[in-house]
Amino acid sequence: MADKFKFALAVLLLVAGIAGFYLLAEQAMILRVLAVMAGTALAVAVAWRTEQGQRFFVFARESATEAKKVVWPSRKETMQTTGMVFAFVVVMAVFLWLTDKSLEWLMYDLVLGWRKS
Template sequence: MNSQPEQSVSVIDIVKQVMSVVFVVAGVAAFYYFSDIQLVYRVLCLVAMLLVVVGVLYTTVLGKSVWGFVLESRMEVRKVVWPTRDETMRTTLMVLAMVSIVGVVLWVLDIALYTGVRYLTGQGG
């Protein structure tokens, strides 16, 4: 993680962020308003609008910090030691076995409590 001091947010950045939200809402509204146009064209226009919004947001201080976080996250994911297929299968089977055992134990406990309550309330025989 970077231990950089927090940067001040300018008015231009705030305007860019607000306008980005407005453009996304307008793009979604236009997607539904122009429902008589073929779907592929509406989707392409919506994707183009979202790409423009992402580009504008990248020019803000918040956008650059988010992008830096994404890059650092990618580096951390590369450091992860992933389990082998055999380890994954063993762990999955162990989880399924334990869930089954706990399910049976809870089922037996439920039946015992149900029978006990019926006996105590005089509804069982």
């Protein structure tokens, strides 16, 4: 029950920060942005103390660790793969155009006997 209260408080703090942005419409933009940032920081601080918040931050930490294990392709590999994709798209476009024109000729000229003018 306490976690639900803390989570609701975090949501209210976030909403208060956003509301502060609009309520301070006459103030300088830096103050308005600081209101949103303060509301967000307080909401994160309160949410951190909940069980769900702890699980989320553990998940985020593990995700960052896993992302570091990814072997990203080199520039050369990326360019080669992109080139293959473009070539495939061009080949498919020509194939579909030829198929369309063949079916058009078959249906309109041979089957229906309509001639284009």
